[in-house]
Amino acid sequence: xxxSVFLDDLxxxxxxxxxxIEMTEADIIRxxxxxxxxxxxxxxxxxxxxxxxxxxxxxxxxxxxxMRDFVxxxxxxxxxxxxxxxxDLQWRLAVRPGDxxxxxxxxxxxxxxxxxxxxxxxxxxxxxxxxxxAVVMSFVNLMQMPTRPR
Amino acid sequence: xxxSVFLDDLxxxxxxxxxxIEMTEADIIRxxxxxxxxxxxxxxxxxxxxxxxxxxxxxxxxxxxxMRDFVxxxxxxxxxxxxxxxxDLQWRLAVRPGDxxxxxxxxxxxxxxxxxxxxxxxxxxxxxxxxxxAVVMSFVNLMQMPTRPR
Numbered sequence: 001x002x003x004s005v006f007l008d009d010l011x012x013x014x015x016x017x018x019x020x021i022e023m024t025e026a027d028i029i030r031x032x033x034x035x036x037x038x039x040x041x042x043x044x045x046x047x048x049x050x051x052x053x054x055x056x057x058x059x060x061x062x063x064x065x066x067m068r069d070f071v072x073x074x075x076x077x078x079x080x081x082x083x084x085x086x087x088d089l090q091w092r093l094a095v096r097p098g099d100x101x102x103x104x105x106x107x108x109x110x111x112x113x114x115x116x117x118x119x120x121x122x123x124x125x126x127x128x129x130x131x132x133x134a135v136v137m138s139f140v141n142l143m144q145m146p147t148r149p150r
Numbered sequence: 151x152x153x154s155v156f157l158d159d160l161x162x163x164x165x166x167x168x169x170x171i172e173m174t175e176a177d178i179i180r181x182x183x184x185x186x187x188x189x190x191x192x193x194x195x196x197x198x199x200x201x202x203x204x205x206x207x208x209x210x211x212x213x214x215x216x217m218r219d220f221v222x223x224x225x226x227x228x229x230x231x232x233x234x235x236x237x238d239l240q241w242r243l244a245v246r247p248g249d250x251x252x253x254x255x256x257x258x259x260x261x262x263x264x265x266x267x268x269x270x271x272x273x274x275x276x277x278x279x280x281x282x283x284a285v286v287m288s289f290v291n292l293m294q295m296p297t298r299p300r
Binding site: 036 | 190200221234237241
């Protein structure tokens, strides 16, 4: 039986680590070919002579693999993670083939609903770094989370 | 030869329409199986008895198909779209199999860089609606954009 973590169980400042996630050239091209088919993401020859000197991952691809890691790591057990809002999502540095990403997820706010006592909003700061420790992406994630049934 | 649109060519209030994008059950399950494998996105039986009464698309999937539509519609020609930041990304309503999404993209701010005159930041409000006209997702997108070469 898998555990469930409820809003009541969490504390501000609590954090979890995710990754490592390897960004392969094949995965970068495959994602971008379907969802962000710009030359800088899918065309190695054009990208090589472009601004970044090679292909870089679509920012949405980085966001997607960070989500997958969250589901796999399951810090909250089988509690459904219903995303409500993302704020201040910044792509700070290019993600390139071979990069190995790690993630820090920290609770920065917990708000119980006044009108609906069975739920509340969990706010987390997500920070994604590469193998050099440089931050490549960061965002604030507001999720709806159930409170512990009484 | 494809056109290029530069920051100088745009005006606040200018807008473009995107879509229609059909969200099929197969696509919803395929995206989520790789990037957001929660039962509400991939398991039709479990989802049917769950809160939404059926599977719903991963929010990151909706963001990804909206990006693809932007690249395909290419309102700015072959100008590379370098995403810098997303603010206030909200998933307002569940996206379900069979939903047909349309998009409105509106310029809400234009800021030339003072230190780097060859570029600036374009801010757009993105609004995604379903076939009933209900807004399912919205966000503010800041993109780096080149100014017209002199």
